[in-house]
Structures are given as structure tokens and as C-alpha cells.
Amino acid sequence: MKCMFCRIGETCFGHQTVTFEQGDLVIVIRAVPAQICEACGEPYFDQATTKRLEQLAEDSAHEASSNVLVREFCAA
Ligand SMILES: [Zn+2]
Structure with a gap:
């Protein structure tokens, strides 16, 4: 699909690292399946x-x- 963020790139399937912050705690979750924009990385x-x-x-x-x-x- 067309990226809604930059409106230039197309997204393709890949894996993304996601970070959450909860107070003092930082949670990093790796290898999350996502559609990732090839132009801006969104x-x-x-x-x-x-x-x-x-x-x-x-x-x-x-x-x-x-x-x-x-x-x-x-x-x-
Ligand atoms: Zn994009």
C-alpha cells in the first residue's frame, strides 16, 4: 500500500523493533511483523x-x- 505518512513510498513486509516507555521502564520488542515504508521507514x-x-x-x-x-x- 501507499505510505500514509510520507505519501511517496510503498510499504512492504518486514520486521520492526518497537519500544515502549512506562515510567522508568523501557520495553523493547524485536522482530515485530509490520508493513514498512521503503521511503521513510514508517x-x-x-x-x-x-x-x-x-x-x-x-x-x-x-x-x-x-x-x-x-x-x-x-x-x-
Ligand atoms: Zn513513507
Whole structure:
């Protein structure tokens, strides 16, 4: 699809690293499936992925034992 952000690039399937910040805690989720703009790099996540990301971030917030947590994206 056409990128809605830059309106120049086309998106193609790839993997993106997503970072959440919750207070002092930084949660990094790697290898998240996304449509990524080849021009500006803007990632687009589908609804299921977005929901799963929120869930992972929430779970991670409880598990975290340091200020930075890095984990791989995994489907539900
Ligand atoms: Zn773009």
C-alpha cells in the first residue's frame, strides 16, 4: 500500500523493533511483523499485532527486573 505518512513510498513486509516507555521502564520488542515504508521507514501494524504488542508490553512490565527489557515478538 501507499505510505500514509510520507505519501511517496510503498510499504512492504518486514520486521520492526518497537519500544515502549512506562515510567522508568523501557520495553523493547524485536522482530515485530509490520508493513514498512521503503521511503521513510514508517511501520504499519495490523490490528492483531497491535493488540498483541500492548499485551506483551503489559506482561513485560510485570516481569521486568531492570529498567530495560528486550524480548522477541511472539504471537499469542
Ligand atoms: Zn513513507
